[in-house]
Amino acid sequence: MIRKSIRLTALSLATAAVLSAFAVQSSRAQAPAGGVVALTGARVIDGTGRAPLEQATIVINNGRIQAVGASVQIPAGATRVDMAGKTIMPGMINAHGHLTYNKDLGDPVREQLIRRLRTYAEYGVTTIVNLGSSAADESEGIKLRDEQSRGMLDRARIYTGGLNAVGKTPEEARKSVDRLADLKVDVIKFHIDGNPNDMTTETWSAIIDEAKKKGLRTYVHVFYLKDAQAALDKGVDVIAHAVRDQDVSQQFINDMKAKNVGYIPTITRDLSVFVYETRPAFFDDPFFRRGIGLYRMEVDVLSDPKRQETVRTNKNAQSIKTAIEQGMKNLKTLSDAGVTIAMGTDTGAAGPNNYGRWQGYFEHVELEYMVKAGMTPMKTIVAATGDAARVTKLDKDLGTIQAGKQADLLVLNANPLTDIKITHQIHSVWISGHRLAAPETR
Numbered sequence: 001m002i003r004k005s006i007r008l009t010a011l012s013l014a015t016a017a018v019l020s021a022f023a024v025q026s027s028r029a030q031a032p033a034g035g036v037v038a039l040t041g042a043r044v045i046d047g048t049g050r051a052p053l054e055q056a057t058i059v060i061n062n063g064r065i066q067a068v069g070a071s072v073q074i075p076a077g078a079t080r081v082d083m084a085g086k087t088i089m090p091g092m093i094n095a096h097g098h099l100t101y102n103k104d105l106g107d108p109v110r111e112q113l114i115r116r117l118r119t120y121a122e123y124g125v126t127t128i129v130n131l132g133s134s135a136a137d138e139s140e141g142i143k144l145r146d147e148q149s150r151g152m153l154d155r156a157r158i159y160t161g162g163l164n165a166v167g168k169t170p171e172e173a174r175k176s177v178d179r180l181a182d183l184k185v186d187v188i189k190f191h192i193d194g195n196p197n198d199m200t201t202e203t204w205s206a207i208i209d210e211a212k213k214k215g216l217r218t219y220v221h222v223f224y225l226k227d228a229q230a231a232l233d234k235g236v237d238v239i240a241h242a243v244r245d246q247d248v249s250q251q252f253i254n255d256m257k258a259k260n261v262g263y264i265p266t267i268t269r270d271l272s273v274f275v276y277e278t279r280p281a282f283f284d285d286p287f288f289r290r291g292i293g294l295y296r297m298e299v300d301v302l303s304d305p306k307r308q309e310t311v312r313t314n315k316n317a318q319s320i321k322t323a324i325e326q327g328m329k330n331l332k333t334l335s336d337a338g339v340t341i342a343m344g345t346d347t348g349a350a351g352p353n354n355y356g357r358w359q360g361y362f363e364h365v366e367l368e369y370m371v372k373a374g375m376t377p378m379k380t381i382v383a384a385t386g387d388a389a390r391v392t393k394l395d396k397d398l399g400t401i402q403a404g405k406q407a408d409l410l411v412l413n414a415n416p417l418t419d420i421k422i423t424h425q426i427h428s429v430w431i432s433g434h435r436l437a438a439p440e441t442r
């Protein structure tokens with residue numbers, strides 16, 4: 001017993017030596033996050049669904065949460081930050097976003113992707129799962145993913161699927177997955193749109209099968225219940241949009257639960273299809289205007305009365321008004337039944353047809369619609385934090401305010417459990433224990 005503890009001490013001394021050598025090397029990048037920080041006196045919604053802690057302290061050491069609670073001891077020498085009156089929740093995780101390059105903005109790919117990730121972060125969305133790159137940004141997205149484990153982060157974390165998996169035959173589909181696996185993507189995404197251009201069942205099943213062989217989880221785009229059920233039957237891991245054609249069946253509910261498959265409703269994706277038939281009031285919302293540096297070009301396009309007219313006369317756009325209601329009804333059913341819901345928005349999807357999916361702002365609108373659908377603010381926050389982390393398998397490091405997790409935090413000036421729109425009242429955003437600079441005045 002004694003010998004074992006001596007060995008452990010020797011080992012941890014060696015580890016400490018290595019760590020401190022590393023700390024010296026990277027001290028400049030790490031400087032603001034270094035040392036021990038204690039956030040004191042806050043209400044803490046930890047992302048697990050448990051009742052909030054009052055008058056709590058969060059101790060952050062080297063970017064990670066060391067302790068949290070109402071009676072934790074603050075280490076000597078810690079930098080104390082008074083958070084009395086604030087509510088601290090985990091940084092949000094968008095389980096279905098996109099990080100795609102729009103060349104019409106004129107800036108280089110890398111610069112633009114970073115700008116997009118920074119905008120997410122400024123809105124308190126500290127992690128996104130990119131469910132579909134474009135050819136122009138696929139490799140840069142992977143590079144940004146690789147870089148985030150080094151040095152200080154002043155942008156959202158990204159996990160990425162690269163290009164969607166696709167093929168005309170099962171063999172092609174498998175090759176497409178193999179290519180993505182070689183690129184070291186985090187997830188595999190594919191589509192079943194419910195139209196004649198879809199891959200055959202045999203072909204998309206090959207995607208799921210090949211992904212499993214490569215140790216990758218699959219996310220499927222669906223609209224119809226029959227396609228969601230078929231994907232579930234073939235072993236898909238996550239349903240990446242709401243079922244929007246009819247009420248979900250008892251079979252679907254049972255299978256979602258038995259197979260522990262996550263469900264991402266993306267309500268604002270549907271909102272974006274019809275809401276620009278007129279100029280939406282939120283274009284003047286100061287909280288929306290925080291992101292205008294990134295949003296401006298799309299706002300201009302969507303403010304054009306001629307474009308608005310095309311939305312008003314587009315049959316598909318108008319039919320989504322019914323689909324969104326159906327999707328919200330199913331969300332309530334599935335949430336009540338205990339299916340794991342992860343917040344996702346489809347923000348940032350590529351191409352002018354997808355304009356108006358605001359990275360950062362729409363994640364807050366999504367929360368609002370989840371509450372409108374009948375989820376409580378607490379369940380909604382859990383879907384955007386702890387459960388989003390579980391669905392995306394990032395829960396070892398992210399999603400909750402618990403010892404050992406990354407200190408990715410969203411500090412609010414009031415309590416969002418009383419009104420979900422209070423998530424707009426951002427005091428500060430922290431990533432790995434480092435406080436993000438306030439958005440530049442634009």
Ligand SMILES: [Zn+2]
Nearest residue numbers: 131132346349
């Ligand atoms: Zn998408």
